[in-house]
Amino acid sequence: MQTMRRQRVALLKVMNILDYEKDTNADWEEIAQNNPYWGVLTDDRFLGKSLPSDVLDEFFESGRREIAGIVSVWDGFNKHKLGTVLDFGSGVGRLLIPMAAYAEKAVGIEISKSMVAELKKNLKRQKVENVKVYMTCEELLKRNPGISFNWINSQIVFQHIQPEIGYKILEELLKALNIGGYLSLHFNIFKTLSSFSSGGIFQQTDSRTLSALYVDNDTAMGTMQMYDYDLNKIYYLLLKYGVSEFRGVSSNHGEHYTICILGQRTDYTMLYTPENHAFLKNAGSWSKAVVNVSGFSNPESWGTWTDSKEATVSFYMLPELCGKKLRMRLKLRAFFSIDNEQSVKLFVNNIEVSSILFDNSYDNEYIINIQPDIIKNDRYLTVKFEIGSPTSPNTVGTSGDTRKLGVGVVNMDINPG
Ligand SMILES: C[S@@+](CC[C@H](N)C(=O)[O-])C[C@H]1O[C@@H](n2cnc3c(N)ncnc32)[C@H](O)[C@@H]1O
Numbered sequence: 001m002q003t004m005r006r007q008r009v010a011l012l013k014v015m016n017i018l019d020y021e022k023d024t025n026a027d028w029e030e031i032a033q034n035n036p037y038w039g040v041l042t043d044d045r046f047l048g049k050s051l052p053s054d055v056l057d058e059f060f061e062s063g064r065r066e067i068a069g070i071v072s073v074w075d076g077f078n079k080h081k082l083g084t085v086l087d088f089g090s091g092v093g094r095l096l097i098p099m100a101a102y103a104e105k106a107v108g109i110e111i112s113k114s115m116v117a118e119l120k121k122n123l124k125r126q127k128v129e130n131v132k133v134y135m136t137c138e139e140l141l142k143r144n145p146g147i148s149f150n151w152i153n154s155q156i157v158f159q160h161i162q163p164e165i166g167y168k169i170l171e172e173l174l175k176a177l178n179i180g181g182y183l184s185l186h187f188n189i190f191k192t193l194s195s196f197s198s199g200g201i202f203q204q205t206d207s208r209t210l211s212a213l214y215v216d217n218d219t220a221m222g223t224m225q226m227y228d229y230d231l232n233k234i235y236y237l238l239l240k241y242g243v244s245e246f247r248g249v250s251s252n253h254g255e256h257y258t259i260c261i262l263g264q265r266t267d268y269t270m271l272y273t274p275e276n277h278a279f280l281k282n283a284g285s286w287s288k289a290v291v292n293v294s295g296f297s298n299p300e301s302w303g304t305w306t307d308s309k310e311a312t313v314s315f316y317m318l319p320e321l322c323g324k325k326l327r328m329r330l331k332l333r334a335f336f337s338i339d340n341e342q343s344v345k346l347f348v349n350n351i352e353v354s355s356i357l358f359d360n361s362y363d364n365e366y367i368i369n370i371q372p373d374i375i376k377n378d379r380y381l382t383v384k385f386e387i388g389s390p391t392s393p394n395t396v397g398t399s400g401d402t403r404k405l406g407v408g409v410v411n412m413d414i415n416p417g
Pocket of ligand 1: 041089094109110115135136154155161
């Protein structure tokens with residue numbers, strides 16, 4: 001009877017957990033309000049809102065040591081000062097501050113307001129002036145569209161974020177890593193039974209899948225969650241964003257087995273699909289390889305108009321296309337001026353490759369050969385359209401549209417020539 005009752009209670013607890021969406025962001029704010037340093041390193045010496053100066057020194061010394069250990073792995077790292085670096089889940093700045101010493105500009109992302117407040121105090125105390133902090137990736141990207149980094153770090157952070165959210169964040173971070181940029185990311189992968197001294201036994205590869213069935217009630221506000229990540233998924237994302245060579249440093253944090261991935265992004269992607277070569281296909285949207293577009297209007301059902309004198313599209317080159325003779329295929333239509341003319345000059349990496357004088361406004365295909373010396377080993381390729389006579393439909397009286405149209409791009413792809 002008693003056994004059945006115990007089983008029922010255990011089952012109810014599990015159901016409770018599965019139904020419960022833990023707000024880990026709120027937990028972190030709760031922790032940081034009273035114990036910001038302990039929240040980072042859960043050692044009793046770091047309890048409290050502020051620490052004696054010798055304990056504070058010890059806390060920051062641990063960060064300096066950790067960052068020095070990470071960068072010592074990368075040959076050539078110390079030889080140059082990096083441009084912009086990012087620490088995701090920067091807490092009170094234990095790692096962000098030493099990272100900032102290697103960079104012109106350092107950025108932290110930190111979800112808890114109280115952590116950010118303490119971090120700002122530490123920046124002031126340590127006279128560090130090249131650091132900016134944002135609360136989320138969205139806020140960072142909104143305020144700095146197109147920002148990218150030469151080093152992205154995150155230590156003991158993903159383990160506290162539900163994996164289904166964490167993989168999305170990881171993808172955002174990888175997208176923002178420059179080719180050649182460094183990466184140091186830490187994840188929990190699994191835990192053994194003895195890590196559950198305070199109660200549960202489970203392996204949690206997402207926030208709703210528990211693979212063993214005794215779970216203590218850890219739903220209380222302000223408790224730290226520990227989530228495991230799937231190495232297969234991490235590996236797939238690393239390859240998707242061109243990080244093919246990396247080292248995994250394993251640790252055991254109280255029977256939580258973790259990995260710190262130390263690598264470098266060498267390519268745009270390691271997942272080769274024919275689609276990567278098409279930069280604008282039937283105008284649905286620009287391909288993911290496109291990193292920057294300017295002077296174009298929003299894509300329509302048939303294609304995309306240029307809407308200024310100059311329009312550019314830049315994209316990462318697949319490694320297999322670098323330094324090769326290439327063939328750019330463009331399907332274009334023209335919007336004619338009041339004098340019934342339109343033309344475009346095309347430039348690749350600022351070198352003129354073609355000039356077209358349109359004699360009709362239908363969709364026509366143009367093939368443009370690009371010589372290897374134009375691309376060399378650049379990983380970016382920029383195509384510029386210089387429009388002869390940008391003209392609005394309003395001026396020629398065909399509609400009230402005031403956009404200064406020139407050339408409509410229907411298709412654009414680049415392949416070995
Ligand atoms: C254990 S602390 C580690 C801090 C820092 N990485 C270090 O090692 O010194 C985890 C930090 O990640 C932050 N954090 C948790 N979830 C986050 C999220 N979704 N976005 C940004 N920061 C987050 C927490 O507020 C906390 O400051």
